[in-house]
């Protein structure tokens with residue numbers, strides 16, 4: 035039995051739809067980026083939004099043991115605590131704002147917070163003091179060098195913030211970081227200006243206080259792929275771990291990233307329709323002639339974009355089959371007139387490869403008016419994730435089971 039057949043046999047339960055996540059691809063992507071980086075830079079895997087829809091825990095487990103992995107980054111306190119609950123032991127940094135009601139749990143679990151507001155720094159310090167001896171909040175100061183999102187400004191006020199943070203008991207400044215707004219463009223001049231502001235601020239803050247911040251980090255995936263100057267002590271790899279491109283201008287081709295996720299379903303109904311037959315809601319498509327139409331049991335309730343109505347396609351027997359009419363919540367139709375061997379029960383590929391054809395997250399993201407990051411995040415909990423290593427299933431995430 036071939037590896038492919040084995041996977042098919044075991045995924046029968048998930049005939050309607052499943053996302054296959056290739057952990058070998060994830061591993062290869064991280065290794066290739068590592069080979070590309072300066073020797074001294076460690077890596078942080080950004081696994082927010084459930085690992086960009088791929089599954090934070092299985093990916094965390096796959097990467098945790100690598101010695102150059104410093105740890106993980108997520109967006110919220112809940113995401114960080116969930117990783118701890120699943121046995122992830124390496125450092126976890128919350129990149130966004132964490133609300134004070136989470137501070138006790140965060141400190142107890144050694145989760146790193148991003149700091150950019152003095153009031154929350156004080157609350158965090160108080161919280162550490164209340165927990166008692168031995169408890170310390172590890173923090174990373176966020177500097178706004180060009181996103182205008184969160185972060186202290188790299189000015190006199192920012193320096194004052196830095197100074198005052200160092201005086202608070204129960205806090206240890208482990209890191210300082212900033213985030214690129216435009217590293218995913220071919221022209222790196224804006225990213226380099228941000229980097230310069232960041233370096234300059236660190237130099238001034240350290241000179242003013244005599245404190246050396248152990249970990250300075252700046253790069254996202256785009257920086258990792260194309261800006262060696264920004265490696266510093268660590269880098270934060272997000273979209274690239276999953277083998278997806280930061281942008282059309284920064285594709286990761288230089289590193290050879292491999293997309294990790296494929297989305298598969300099956301034809302559940304096949305019929306011929308006559309010329310003039312409307313297909314799906316609103317008759318947004320009307321058959322111009324006799325056609326063979328297949329129904330796919332997936333829709334926007336699975337995160338499959340409604341924006342692909344009359345635009346997208348799927349792969350069947352290595353060929354593209356265009357979507358007819360509107361994508362519904364749970365189903366959509368495709369034209370298979372040109373694929374005579376199509377039958378009910380045939381597997382179809384909504385994202386991924388079939389023979390020499392490929393439908394990428396990038397292409398569908400673009401077509402649907404979303405983009406690849408958003409498309410990946412939006413694959414819903416109704417879609418089970420199946421994890422493969424060397425072609426074997428090593429884990430299944432089924433939200434219906436998990437939440438029972």
Ligand SMILES: *Cc1c(COP(=O)(O)O)cnc(C)c1O
Nearest residue numbers: 080129213254255270271272273
């Ligand atoms: C999401 C995020 C990243 C990862 O960005 P990618 O483009 O996915 O690599 C890095 N840093 C911060 C602060 C982020 O919010």
